[in-house]
Amino acid sequence: MLDEKDWFTEVVDTAGSAFSLRIRRKLHAEQTPYQSIAVYETEHFGNLMVIDGFTMLSSRENFLYHEMLAHPVLFTHPAPRRVCIIGGGDCGTLREVLKHPDVDQVWQVDIDERVTRVAERFFPELTESNADPRAQLLFDDGIRWIRDAEPASLDIIIIDSTDPVGPAEGLFTADFYRNCMAALTEGGLLVQQSESPLYHMDIIAGMVSDLKEAGFSDTRTLFFPQAIYPSGWWSATMARKDRAIGDFRRADVDARPFETRYYNADIHAGALAQPEFFRRRLGGSAR
Amino acid sequence: MLDEKDWFTEVVDTAGSAFSLRIRRKLHAEQTPYQSIAVYETEHFGNLMVIDGFTMLSSRENFLYHEMLAHPVLFTHPAPRRVCIIGGGDCGTLREVLKHPDVDQVWQVDIDERVTRVAERFFPELTESNADPRAQLLFDDGIRWIRDAEPASLDIIIIDSTDPVGPAEGLFTADFYRNCMAALTEGGLLVQQSESPLYHMDIIAGMVSDLKEAGFSDTRTLFFPQAIYPSGWWSATMARKDRAIGDFRRADVDARPFETRYYNADIHAGALAQPEFFRRRLGGSAR
Numbered sequence: 001m002l003d004e005k006d007w008f009t010e011v012v013d014t015a016g017s018a019f020s021l022r023i024r025r026k027l028h029a030e031q032t033p034y035q036s037i038a039v040y041e042t043e044h045f046g047n048l049m050v051i052d053g054f055t056m057l058s059s060r061e062n063f064l065y066h067e068m069l070a071h072p073v074l075f076t077h078p079a080p081r082r083v084c085i086i087g088g089g090d091c092g093t094l095r096e097v098l099k100h101p102d103v104d105q106v107w108q109v110d111i112d113e114r115v116t117r118v119a120e121r122f123f124p125e126l127t128e129s130n131a132d133p134r135a136q137l138l139f140d141d142g143i144r145w146i147r148d149a150e151p152a153s154l155d156i157i158i159i160d161s162t163d164p165v166g167p168a169e170g171l172f173t174a175d176f177y178r179n180c181m182a183a184l185t186e187g188g189l190l191v192q193q194s195e196s197p198l199y200h201m202d203i204i205a206g207m208v209s210d211l212k213e214a215g216f217s218d219t220r221t222l223f224f225p226q227a228i229y230p231s232g233w234w235s236a237t238m239a240r241k242d243r244a245i246g247d248f249r250r251a252d253v254d255a256r257p258f259e260t261r262y263y264n265a266d267i268h269a270g271a272l273a274q275p276e277f278f279r280r281r282l283g284g285s286a287r
Numbered sequence: 288m289l290d291e292k293d294w295f296t297e298v299v300d301t302a303g304s305a306f307s308l309r310i311r312r313k314l315h316a317e318q319t320p321y322q323s324i325a326v327y328e329t330e331h332f333g334n335l336m337v338i339d340g341f342t343m344l345s346s347r348e349n350f351l352y353h354e355m356l357a358h359p360v361l362f363t364h365p366a367p368r369r370v371c372i373i374g375g376g377d378c379g380t381l382r383e384v385l386k387h388p389d390v391d392q393v394w395q396v397d398i399d400e401r402v403t404r405v406a407e408r409f410f411p412e413l414t415e416s417n418a419d420p421r422a423q424l425l426f427d428d429g430i431r432w433i434r435d436a437e438p439a440s441l442d443i444i445i446i447d448s449t450d451p452v453g454p455a456e457g458l459f460t461a462d463f464y465r466n467c468m469a470a471l472t473e474g475g476l477l478v479q480q481s482e483s484p485l486y487h488m489d490i491i492a493g494m495v496s497d498l499k500e501a502g503f504s505d506t507r508t509l510f511f512p513q514a515i516y517p518s519g520w521w522s523a524t525m526a527r528k529d530r531a532i533g534d535f536r537r538a539d540v541d542a543r544p545f546e547t548r549y550y551n552a553d554i555h556a557g558a559l560a561q562p563e564f565f566r567r568r569l570g571g572s573a574r
Contacts, residue, residue, distance in 0.1 A: 001296075003288070017307065018289055018296075018308075019306055019307075020296075198348065225484075231514040232520055261562075262563055264561075269560065270559070273553035274551075276548055279551070
């Protein structure tokens, strides 16, 4: 039995599974107007941020998630200049986006400023690029911000949110996706974290259907490991306005002027491979 | 806190992590001459087999592991006819191997007959091909069996073992790999489960080094999700005698006369993508 004193545990009721990390101490806890935020010092995963009882990220493995949310979509667009991140208050995705020299402006729109302040204190490596003049940190309702965005003003929208319950629920709807369509430039791309392929196929299938209903021409799901999230296997779904997702800029990936820890061109191509059960459920060209 | 009555938990001490499955009841427990075997009925993962306290497989997700241990290596060899499985007593890998019509003979060599008997009772879907006349189930010491095997008599050796502690320790040594080299035909291939890329890079690096020391010409590691194993991310390492691993038979994968649930040609190619941290540690051609 795991003693609550020594372990943080996240239970997934619908899957009858749980993942635990051994902790040394609780470093921080607060209730914001939107959610509860806690930070633990773990034994082997560095610091761990928990929101409303769900693991968000740890120092050890967040690179997998942040790299896969940022680089595939940016290297799929031919020339991404204006990028918006909805959610992403820990700033890890922002840091990856800012590694792309062609990006001119990035808006990060998280409803809860406290997530960013807590990240600055306990995950300083993730917020190290926040002073970049190309970055604007806004603390606002992302759903409203996208609705009010200038039409055809964004090349990329990255939706880096919590699960589709609570504050993030409205980010998983056809209405929201329609507003994203309007805000995107021609050929623009959206990417959204889309939960576990093993646990949440209904959520992924619903997202894909809502994205199509909202008018996106093409979708493609990326798969990657994510140790501290339910099932250890995670996904992100891309959608493109006006055209097929198409190939990514492989030569530019190979020549990228920055370091990554997980992502490279082969990983990008491999993440696009659709498992057979996924292909059968959603169709698609994979064999 | 997870009540022991309702949850099976596997703790990974060296990673300070734990994975738990909610159980309805214990279906079986025994101590064999080699290890302890337990079977639980879980809430959402079907039946769960546990050996010496480590999760081995569940009804829900074993397809990921068994397909990835069998099909990539078999579709890499141009014409695999004689295959041996060391370990693999649950017979799930054997079932996948027997799906290949070109395979003439398969020897499954597990030291502990009780694993197979328990699988027959609680995982009958995995043992459904055991009566295939091409299959020989041997209950013997795999290390000795390989040492005594006729030279150049096997096209493929699949090492489907527990972790490199206890009975399986001798399966992770250069001595064992040298005997595998002798038993393999020209261009023959070995594949071995090689633990978690996130937790066990030292084990993978050691294996690769031992395989080269034993005379294998080339190695290649496959990556795939595995929810109930530590970190949820797993690997298998292939090694080839006398030549490079090379391409796999993509057209034959596309035309395969059997169903899979995870594996297909794109998944095969994708599983070969080396994460950047892995490439940096072990070298290799991935970008």
